[in-house]
Amino acid sequence: MRVMAQVAMVxxxxxxxxxxxxxxxxxxxxxxxxxxxxxxxNNVETLPGQGYPRRWEDQEKWKGGWERTRSGRLRLKAGxxxxxxxxxxxxxxxxxxxxxxxxxxYEYKNLTEAPAGDDMPVARPVSQVTGEPIDKIEWGxxxxxxxxxxxxxxxxxxxxEKVNTIRDxxxxxxxxxxxxSFMFYLPRVCEHCLNPACVSACPSGAMYKRVEDGIVLVDQxxxxxxxxxxxxxxxxxxxxxxxxxxAEKCTFCFPRVEVGLPTVCSETCVGRMRYLGVMLYDxxxxxxxxxxxxxxxxxxxxxxxxxxxxxxxxxxxxxANGITDEWLDAARRSPIYDLICTYQVALPLHPEYRTMPxxxxxxxxxxxxxxxxxxxxxxxxxxxxxxxxxxMRIPVEYLAELLAAGDTYVVDAVLRRMAAMRAYMRRVNLKxxxxxxxxxxxxxxxxxxxxxxxLLAIAKYEDRYVIPTAARADADALADTHPLDDSCPxxxxxxxxxxxxxxxxPTRRSA
Amino acid sequence: MDLILWGAFxxxxxxxxVSGLIWRARYDKFGWTTHSTQVHESRLLRIGSPLFHFGMAxxxxxxxxxxxxxxxxxxxxxxxxxxxxxxxxxxGSVAGVAAAVGIGIxxxxxxxxxxxxxxxxxxxxxxxxxxxxxxxxxxxxTLLNSTGATGDYNYREGVSLWFRSLxxxxxxxALMGQAxxxxxxxxLFGLGLFLLIPFSRLVHxxxxxxxxxxxxxxxxxxxxxxxxxxxxxxxxxxKVGS
Numbered sequence: 001m002r003v004m005a006q007v008a009m010v011x012x013x014x015x016x017x018x019x020x021x022x023x024x025x026x027x028x029x030x031x032x033x034x035x036x037x038x039x040x041x042n043n044v045e046t047l048p049g050q051g052y053p054r055r056w057e058d059q060e061k062w063k064g065g066w067e068r069t070r071s072g073r074l075r076l077k078a079g080x081x082x083x084x085x086x087x088x089x090x091x092x093x094x095x096x097x098x099x100x101x102x103x104x105x106y107e108y109k110n111l112t113e114a115p116a117g118d119d120m121p122v123a124r125p126v127s128q129v130t131g132e133p134i135d136k137i138e139w140g141x142x143x144x145x146x147x148x149x150x151x152x153x154x155x156x157x158x159x160x161e162k163v164n165t166i167r168d169x170x171x172x173x174x175x176x177x178x179x180x181s182f183m184f185y186l187p188r189v190c191e192h193c194l195n196p197a198c199v200s201a202c203p204s205g206a207m208y209k210r211v212e213d214g215i216v217l218v219d220q221x222x223x224x225x226x227x228x229x230x231x232x233x234x235x236x237x238x239x240x241x242x243x244x245x246x247a248e249k250c251t252f253c254f255p256r257v258e259v260g261l262p263t264v265c266s267e268t269c270v271g272r273m274r275y276l277g278v279m280l281y282d283x284x285x286x287x288x289x290x291x292x293x294x295x296x297x298x299x300x301x302x303x304x305x306x307x308x309x310x311x312x313x314x315x316x317x318x319x320a321n322g323i324t325d326e327w328l329d330a331a332r333r334s335p336i337y338d339l340i341c342t343y344q345v346a347l348p349l350h351p352e353y354r355t356m357p358x359x360x361x362x363x364x365x366x367x368x369x370x371x372x373x374x375x376x377x378x379x380x381x382x383x384x385x386x387x388x389x390x391x392m393r394i395p396v397e398y399l400a401e402l403l404a405a406g407d408t409y410v411v412d413a414v415l416r417r418m419a420a421m422r423a424y425m426r427r428v429n430l431k432x433x434x435x436x437x438x439x440x441x442x443x444x445x446x447x448x449x450x451x452x453x454x455l456l457a458i459a460k461y462e463d464r465y466v467i468p469t470a471a472r473a474d475a476d477a478l479a480d481t482h483p484l485d486d487s488c489p490x491x492x493x494x495x496x497x498x499x500x501x502x503x504x505x506p507t508r509r510s511a
Numbered sequence: 512m513d514l515i516l517w518g519a520f521x522x523x524x525x526x527x528x529v530s531g532l533i534w535r536a537r538y539d540k541f542g543w544t545t546h547s548t549q550v551h552e553s554r555l556l557r558i559g560s561p562l563f564h565f566g567m568a569x570x571x572x573x574x575x576x577x578x579x580x581x582x583x584x585x586x587x588x589x590x591x592x593x594x595x596x597x598x599x600x601x602x603g604s605v606a607g608v609a610a611a612v613g614i615g616i617x618x619x620x621x622x623x624x625x626x627x628x629x630x631x632x633x634x635x636x637x638x639x640x641x642x643x644x645x646x647x648x649x650x651x652x653t654l655l656n657s658t659g660a661t662g663d664y665n666y667r668e669g670v671s672l673w674f675r676s677l678x679x680x681x682x683x684x685a686l687m688g689q690a691x692x693x694x695x696x697x698x699l700f701g702l703g704l705f706l707l708i709p710f711s712r713l714v715h716x717x718x719x720x721x722x723x724x725x726x727x728x729x730x731x732x733x734x735x736x737x738x739x740x741x742x743x744x745x746x747x748x749x750k751v752g753s
Contacts, residue, residue, distance in 0.1 A: 081724050088720070089564040090557040094549045097626070129551070130625040200728035203720030208732040219732075221540035224718045225547045242551065242630060245544035258734075470734065 002283040003307060003318040005327050006194070006214030006358055007257055007276060007467065009266070010339045010346045011187055012456055013364040014418065015273035018185035020044050020142065022265035022274075026189075029264045030251070035243025037103035037128040040141055041250035042265045044187045048157045048398065049144040051186075053099040056236040057158040057350070063093045064234030065197050065353030066290065074291045074354065076201055078232055085203060093231035097242075101139040103128040129242070147183050159401045166397065182367035182395045186402075189265060190237040190250035191349065191357035192216045194281060194305070195290045198249070201232035207247070212470060214358065215252045223247050234353040258470035272459040277334030277466045278327060279358065280307040280318060290354045295405040298351040305356070306341055309334070330468035335455055336360075343444070343452050345414050347403035362456070363403055363411055365418040367395045382423035382438045389415045417442045421456070424449045513688035516699070521677050524702045531709025532717065545715040551626035555616055563613025569606035570649075573599065578674045582667045592665070600657055607653070611646060618643070638704075638711040645700035652693040661691040670694055 026042035045051045059065060063078040078084060078093060097103075106123040114121035125134045144153050154160060192209075196216050199207040206222035207229055209215070218229075218238070225245040229238040238249045253263035257276075261267070266274040282305055289301035307314045309331035318328055331337065339346040339362065346360035365385075372388045373379035389396065389412060396408050396415070404410040420442040427435055428450070439446045455463055535543060549556050577599060585595055618639065621627050655661050669690050676683040687695065708714055744750055 076728075085720070085723060089560040090553070091549060092557060094553055096553055097550055127626075130629050132625055196729060199730055202730075203723040204718065205720075205722065205726060205730050208730040211731050211733045221543075223544065224715055224720070225544035226720065227547055227549060230550075240547070240550045242548070242626075244541070245546035246541075 001307075001314070001317045003280055003314060003321045003323060004211070004214065004283045005318070005323050005331065006192070006279050006281065007252065008192070008214075008279045008336045008340075008358040008360070009189070009252075009263075010275040010336050010360045010362065012273040012275070012362040012459075013184055013186065014362060014366055014456075015271040015459075016044070016185040016187060016364075017271050018044055018046065018146070019270055021268050021270050022187055023141075025264050025268040026250075029253070031248075033243075035241040036239065036248060038097055038100045038141075039239040039241070039248065041237070041239075042187065042189045043141060044185050045142075046144050046146055046148075047184055047186050047402070048154045048160045048181075049147070050153060050156050050158075051188075052101075052141055053095050053236050054139070055156065055158055056234075059234055059353070061093070062095070062231055062234070062236070064232055064236070065350075065355055066195070068291055068293065068354070072291060072293070074195075074287065076197060076232055077234075078201065078228075084201065084228055088203060088226055088228075091227050091231055094227055095230065095236065097129065098139075101141055101143070102134065102137075104134055104137060107133075147181060150181065159398060162401050162406075163394065163397050167394075182371070182398075184364040184367060186361075187265070188235065188237070188349075189263075189359060190216060190252065191235055191355065191359045192250075192252055193358060194286045194302075194356035195354065196233075197353070197355050198229035198233040198238045201228040202226070202247075203228060207238075210254075213252075213254075213257065215254050215257070216249070217251060217254070218247050218249055220244075220246055220248075234350065234355060235357075257467055260467045260469040262465040262467065266465065272461075272464065275335040275339060275455075275464045277336035278309075278331040278468060279334065279336055279340070280309050280314060280323075280331050281305050282307055286356060290356050295352040296407040296410075298354065299348060299404055299407070299410060302348060302351065302356050303341065303344075306337075308341070309337060324468075327468045330466050333466045335463060335466060338452075338455060343417065343448065345417050345452070345456075347410065347414060349403060350405075351403075352405040361403055362418070363399045363414055365415055365422070368392055368415065368419070369422075380422050380426045382420060382435075382441070385419035385423065386416060386441075389419060413442075417444065417452075420444070421449050421453055425453045425457070513684045516695075517673060517684035517687035518682045520699075521682070521702060524706045528705055528708060532714070535709050535714055543714055543718065544712070546630070546632060546712045548621075548624075548627045548630050551630065552620060552624045555620040555624075559613045559616030559620065561613070562609050563617055566606050566609030566611075566613055570603070570610055573603045573606060577667065578671050581675070582665075582671075595667075596657070600653065603653070607646075607650060611650065614643065614646065632712060634707070634711040638707050638713060641700055641704045641707055645697060645704050648693060648697035648700055652691070652697045655691065655693050661693070664691055664694075666690070666694060670698065 022042050023040055023044055027040060030036075030041050031039040040052065043052050051057065055061065059077060063076075065077050066074045067077045069075050076084070079087075104125045105128050106125055108123055110121045111123050125137055126132060127134055143149065147154060192215055194214070196207070196209060199209060199216060202223075203226045204222055204224045206219045206224070208217060208219065210217065223246040225240070225247070227240050227247065229247050229249075230236075230240050233249075238247050240246075241248050253261075253265075256263060256267075262274075262276050266276055285305040289305045290298070292298060292301045307318075309315070309318075309328060315328055319325075336346075340360055345362050347363060348357045348360050350357070368385065368388050369379045371392060372384050377384050379385070393408075396411050397406075399415075400406050400408040400411045420438050424435060424438045424446065427433070427438075434446050436446050439449045444452070454460075621631060621635075621639075656664065656666065669686055673683050673687040673690075676686075687698070690698075704713075708716070
């Protein structure tokens with residue numbers, strides 16, 4: 001057992017309102033520079049839809065991620081190392097700016113500097129790349145927001161095509177008419193995978209996974225612009241800075257995470273739907289887990305590579321591998337561990353890419369609840385919801401293609417757990433007696449459901465983000481050598497015995 | 512004049528090439544890249560770039576063979592001058608035409624695609640001048656030599672001998688001074704191109720990623736200790752210790 005720690009993220013899609021605050025704050029922090037005009041380390045997609053870049057999920061085109069060879073080994077889908085070096089002068093799968101969108105601005109100076117005259121000055125759109133006027137803006141980073149252009153564009157979503165192929169037998173297709181469609185939002189950042197395809201595709205060895213926290217970064221001094229990472233990342237989350245000629249990607253805001261602060265996208269999420277915490281995993285099991293034969297076994301295989309931070313054997317092995325007690329403590333309080341392993345309500349994005357992603361998603365129950373409520377029935381009744389999950393196969397199949405390699409059983413189970421939480425907590429809020437049978441129906445106890453509710457619905461800041469600092473050991477050493485006066489003016493004695501809490505609620509899990 | 516051009520200049524080029532590379536590696540790793548424009552235009556690049564690069568690789572191999580292998584060796588294995596030239600010109604022209612067509616496509620693309628034109632570096636203008644010049648002059652020299660326009664000049668008894676004499680630090684500059692003008696200009700443009708390598712995008716030829724074949728897929732790295740709290744102070748930022 002080789003224990004490694006990773007700072008991972010879970011997003012609760014039920015609570016995403018598609019406001020794009022994460023995208024905008026991320027853009028302001030990281031990519032409002034020349035060469036990255038078209039780059040969004042964080043973007044929010046409306047699903048069903050083609051996404052950004054267009055049809056990024058179509059791996060027959062981009063050849064992103066890994067594939068399993070007949071002998072059971074892993075190989076980059078784009079080809080082995082020798083083949084890739086042979087393609088180094090022109091990457092056949094390289095996305096073009098147009099696949100993302102042509103970034104533009106407007107000739108604002110025409111408005112502010114036009115001399116007085118009879119005609120109204122006009123601000124034409126111009127490309128931010130070439131500076132040349134654009135006659136008609138035809139695509140943007142978020143063109144399909146709220147199913148905009150749905151019937152025309154969303155049918156080109158590769159997952160819609162997949163589900164429709166499966167559904168052809170029953171003659172029922174995903175509909176794109178607004179009243180009959182379902183939709184939800186998918187915010188995406190780099191997955192900081194355990195088995196990253198981008199790192200594996202980099203000929204220069206400039207991309208790496210950090211030992212301490214698993215964050216995947218590009219060494220800007222070593223990148224030589226071979227751009228293999230751009231196409232090999234199946235999530236299309238490595239971008240080419242056309243000005244510097246180097247690859248850039250989501251940094252998981254490492255300067256913030258190192259000092260215990262959440263990433264910018266998490267910090268500014270108004271829906272409070274992002275969670276950050278530590279996951280321990282067995283590095284020796286990763287390759288094996290990523291190479292299991294059946295794609296639908298990849299999710300359980302990845303679960304199997306995660307380690308229980310409460311297990312004394314794991315703790316001992318982690319210490320032996322240099323993981324500090326502060327990190328182990330954070331791992332035990334990790335909201336990510338609870339969502340992924342304890343309650344098993346979070347699922348990996350496209351596990352079939354075999355990259356072992358580390359940004360997981362709680363699938364949205366809202367399409368189901370909305371549909372039940374629209375029929376005039378009680379949208380929070382356990383029986384109604386369970387029945388609807390069974391009946392509403394299209395959203396479930398779509399979610400299964402997104403989060404479980406097509407395994408609807410997994411998505412069913414998660415949605416049922418979410419439905420049970422709603423129904424159970426509704427009774428609590430209405431001061432009705434707790435109905436343990438609702439919890440038991442999904443294999444949980446009432447106590448666990450209430451804890452899950454606290455984590456998912458109340459979602460206190462200190463419950464959502466449990467991030468150990470990288471430099472705590474340094475700080476402690478500094479404090480030892482420079483001892484401070486220990487008396488605090490608002491100490492327990494001064495307040496008559498009770499510790500001041502400074503308006504912070506106690507954390508959900510104490511160490 | 513011959514002494515400066517063919518006796519001193521080659522050594523100046525080598526010194527600037529080596530020191531330039533060291534300077535670049537030490538102070539401008541961030542600028543060391545292919546400056547690829549494939550994100551702007553891929554269709555033409557996918558034809559032009561491999562043609563040029565693979566063609567050029569064979570051209571370089573051809574030059575190495577032509578310049579370094581003495582005539583006496585090929586004579587010894589019984590290769591006649593005629594057969595040698597037939598071999599050299601036939602293989603060389605395939606490689607040369609591939610490289611020339613490739614660079615033609617790439618230059619066309621650089622002029623015609625607005626985003627690629629926009630991405631052209633200042634250093635590219637000089638670099639392209641020397642690259643195209645060296646290639647054109649090389650083709651001209653080969654044509655002249657093969658059609659007999661340069662008389663019975665055999666570069667293997669002229670340019671090649673001079674080139675090898677450079678390594679013994681006793682450059683036979685007079686030999687190069689007697690070479691046909693086309694050869695002289697080709698050599699000058701070639702030397703100029705070498706000179707530009709460290710100072711242009713050509714520097715990416717020195718980062719051919721062969722190590723990729725021998726490393727494990729996933730690269731792990733620890734956080735840079737220089738970024739941690741106990742890093743030593745930088746010059747001018749020393750702590751006062753109070």
